Amino acid sequence: MAQPLRPLARRLGQLARSAAVWQGLAGIALFLALWQIGTWLRLPMLRHVPAPLDVLVQFATVVQSRQYWLSWYVSGQRVFLGYAIGVLLGVPLGLAMGMSRIFHGVSFPLVEVLRPIPPLAWVPLSILFWPTMEQTIVSIIFLGAFFTVVLNVLGGVEAIDVSYQRAALSMGARPWHLFWRIVLPATAPSIFTGMAVGMGLTWEIVVAAEMIASIQAGLGFMMWQAYVGGNIALIIVSMASIGLAGLLSSTLIWALGRRLTPWLRRT
Amino acid sequence: MTGALSIRNVGKVYDPDGARVIALDDVSLEIAAGELCVVVGPSGCGKTTLLNCIAGFDTVSAGEISIDGALLAAPGRQLAPGADRMVVFQAGALFPWKTVLWNITCGPVLSRRLTRPDAEARARALLSRVGLAGIEAQYPAELSVGMKRRVEIIRALINDPTVLLLDEPFRALDALTKSVMHEALLELYDLSRKTIFFITHDLEEAIFLADRVAVMTTRPGRVKKIITVDLPRPRNYRLLATPRYGELKQEALEAIHEEALKAFVAGERELA
Numbered sequence: 076m077a078q079p080l081r082p083l084a085r086r087l088g089q090l091a092r093s094a095a096v097w098q099g100l101a102g103i104a105l106f107l108a109l110w111q112i113g114t115w116l117r118l119p120m121l122r123h124v125p126a127p128l129d130v131l132v133q134f135a136t137v138v139q140s141r142q143y144w145l146s147w148y149v150s151g152q153r154v155f156l157g158y159a160i161g162v163l164l165g166v167p168l169g170l171a172m173g174m175s176r177i178f179h180g181v182s183f184p185l186v187e188v189l190r191p192i193p194p195l196a197w198v199p200l201s202i203l204f205w206p207t208m209e210q211t212i213v214s215i216i217f218l219g220a221f222f223t224v225v226l227n228v229l230g231g232v233e234a235i236d237v238s239y240q241r242a243a244l245s246m247g248a249r250p251w252h253l254f255w256r257i258v259l260p261a262t263a264p265s266i267f268t269g270m271a272v273g274m275g276l277t278w279e280i281v282v283a284a285e286m287i288a289s290i291q292a293g294l295g296f297m298m299w300q301a302y303v304g305g306n307i308a309l310i311i312v313s314m315a316s317i318g319l320a321g322l323l324s325s326t327l328i329w330a331l332g333r334r335l336t337p338w339l340r341r342t
Numbered sequence: 343m344t345g346a347l348s349i350r351n352v353g354k355v356y357d358p359d360g361a362r363v364i365a366l367d368d369v370s371l372e373i374a375a376g377e378l379c380v381v382v383g384p385s386g387c388g389k390t391t392l393l394n395c396i397a398g399f400d401t402v403s404a405g406e407i408s409i410d411g412a413l414l415a416a417p418g419r420q421l422a423p424g425a426d427r428m429v430v431f432q433a434g435a436l437f438p439w440k441t442v443l444w445n446i447t448c449g450p451v452l453s454r455r456l457t458r459p460d461a462e463a464r465a466r467a468l469l470s471r472v473g474l475a476g477i478e479a480q481y482p483a484e485l486s487v488g489m490k491r492r493v494e495i496i497r498a499l500i501n502d503p504t505v506l507l508l509d510e511p512f513r514a515l516d517a518l519t520k521s522v523m524h525e526a527l528l529e530l531y532d533l534s535r536k537t538i539f540f541i542t543h544d545l546e547e548a549i550f551l552a553d554r555v556a557v558m559t560t561r562p563g564r565v566k567k568i569i570t571v572d573l574p575r576p577r578n579y580r581l582l583a584t585p586r587y588g589e590l591k592q593e594a595l596e597a598i599h600e601e602a603l604k605a606f607v608a609g610e611r612e613l614a
Contacts, residue, residue: 238435241399244423246449246501256448260439338439339483 125308134315135307136193142297143316150285151320153209154277157216161273165224166266172225173232174258181185194219194280196289212284219280220273227272231265232258264339267332274328279320295318345439345504345537347373352405352415354391365391367562375410378531378538380552382545382598384605386564389541390432393507394529396539398423409504425449428498429507433514434490436482443478443492450503461500469497469534471533472526482531488519491496492526508540519579524550530556532576534584545598549590550577557597560605567597 090096107127114126125133137143172179172186194215201211239257248256285295298313333340354366360447366387373379381389394400395415396407406416415423423429436445447466450456456464460479471477472492482490491511496507512520522549531538542548548555555569571590573581 201587202457236433236435238431238433239422241397241429242431242435245397245425245427245429247425247453247455252452255439256452260437263439308490336439338483 088339105112123307123312130308132134133306134312136301137309137312142292145292146294146297147316147320152283153212153293154216154281154324157213157281158220158274158277160213161217161220161277162224163223165269166228167226167275169225169269170258170262170268173262174231174254179265183229187210188220188221190226194276195283195287201289202255203294204259208288208290212281212288212290215284216277216280218278223273223276224266224269226267227269228262231269234265235261237324263336264332267336270327271325271332272325275321278317278324282317343375345375345400346410347371347379347394347410347505347537347539349373349396349587350404350407352395352402352406352407353386354388354395354400354405354410360382364562366395366402367556368512369565370405371556371565371568373537373539374581375537376535377553378505378540378551379544379554379556380540380548381556382542382594383558384560384598384602385532385543385556386605387560387601389558390509392563393429393509394589396428396445396505397427397507403527411437413610425453425455425501426504427504427507428501428505429509430491430494430511432510434482434487434494436490436494436497438482441479441481442485445482446493446497446500455502464500465496466590468500468530469493472496472529488523491515491523495527495530497529499536503536505537505539507572508538509543511540515540525578528575528577529553532581535553545591545594546582547593549573550581555594557594557601560601560608566601567594569594569597 105136110121110124110333111127113121141267167181172182197215197218198211200213202208205211205214235258239261241259243253269289282295282298286299290296294313294317298310299315301309301313309330349369349371352366352369352601356363356365369388369392371381379390383389391400395402398414398421401417402415403417406472407414409426413419414427436442437448440448441464443465445457446468447458447461450461451458465476466478469477472516474489474492476491477493479487482493487494492512493584495508495511512523515523517523527550540548540551549571552571555571556565558564558566559566567589569590573584573590
């Protein structure tokens with residue numbers, strides 16, 4: 076039951092009146108100011124760090140280049156692909172593990188053995204396994220999202236109060252009712268938690284993968300190029316861009332989750 | 343009138359890792375159609391086990407349970423849960439992801455016993471009967487515990503059960519809310535006259551509500567005493583101050599105190 080979108084103006088008005096927003100902005104402004112003052116004072120630890128104003132200038136130049144937006148697009152595409160496959164396979168697997176004792180018995184130990192292997196440790200094997208670098212990167216992103224989603228969904232199914240299923244059975248529920256009307260909505264909050272945590276991981280992985288793998292585009296690649304070329308301001312622009320990309324994707328997932336679980340809405 | 347619940351020589355043995363735990367031992371109880379029977383006993387006396395056996399969530403090891411002569415449960419035989427035996431759970435089981443109206447109407451609508459408009463009309467009528475008109479579109483999380491309980495009882499009643507099974511439904515409520523809930527339950531009971539099997543460990547609640555109170559022994563659970571509550575209906579809170587209520591309470595208290603003491607000593611021994 077989705078509520079209609081509130082008018083944008085009203086939303087912005089609410090944001091402008093919210094103390095949390097102003098406190099947050101004040102914190103960021105203070106951080107930037109201290110950094111700027113630090114560079115003016117020529118603090119030794121900031122010797123190699125450009126001032127925020129220089130970074131801003133670099134940022135203004137870079138947003139005009141096609142290459143910059145291409146980097147966004149390429150990294151975003153990799154993240155989206157790997158993440159989408161991870162969620163599409165991870166949610167059903169987690170549900171199946173939670174609902175079938177036998178399936179749980181067969182698959183849980185395997186998941187527990189593979190899960191602690193950091194996604195980046197899969198890089199060498201993936202390079203040998205996949206014909207293209209692109210597929211390698213996507214497969215590693217997939218691994219990061221997949222295990223996080225599986226474990227969260229499994230935990231969600233296992234935490235369902237048995238009374239819900241008993242109540243449903245008493246009211247004459249059929250097996251498919253139990254799945255669609257009880258298990259799925261009861262697990263929905265865990266699914267979205269897993270998706271949000273998994274989304275955070277995918278950006279870590281894409282950047283690392285782009286820095287090790289020999290490919291020609293992406294935000295991680297852009298940062299590495301800036302490092303090789305000695306453009307420190309561009310490194311910081313890349314870092315900020317990656318942070319922004321992660322923030323945007325997580326916000327999207329949370330927004331989607333809130334929309335699809337209206338019963339959890341806090342007023 | 344239907345809904346005569348017959349519990350004959352029922353036994354239940356749990357056998358986790360070979361440790362035979364006798365939860366119920368030769369429990370017999372005949373509940374007449376339309377009777378409100380309350381089972382009281384100390385914690386761990388097997389009263390929830392008995393309710394689960396009637397509801398079809400658990401199996402019996404001995405004896406048999408039947409409704410109006412039709413067998414529900416016997417060793418090796420167990421009728422699956424169904425709308426003829428609706429349960430109101432101790433911790434509540436309203437679906438948090440659905441609105442009050444959907445929660446109440448889902449049983450009859452999904453199993454095609456009522457059309458949606460009919461079910462919704464009935465739900466609204468029952469809600470306003472217990473002073474809850476206007477909350478149809480809210481989610482359970484937006485309601486107080488007392489409101490949730492009333493909604494849950496309505497959800498059970500709209501399924502038109504033969505027997506209504508209530509598992510300590512008011513346990514988590516404060517004393518004031520509890521007394522309001524008792525009157526709401528009795529109001530719905532007077533309206534429908536369903537057979538009610540109600541379990542609790544609260545004696546005052548038991549006597550206020552019941553036609554008969556069955557006092558159970560501590561584990562292994564047996565029926566120790568049956569007290570017939572000859573207080574007139576409809577009942578309200580003023581009853582609590584009458585001498586007859588006090589006498590009945592005294593009678594029940596003596597029966598259960600001994601059991602509570604045994605349960606306490608057994609608990610101490612388990613802890614030691």
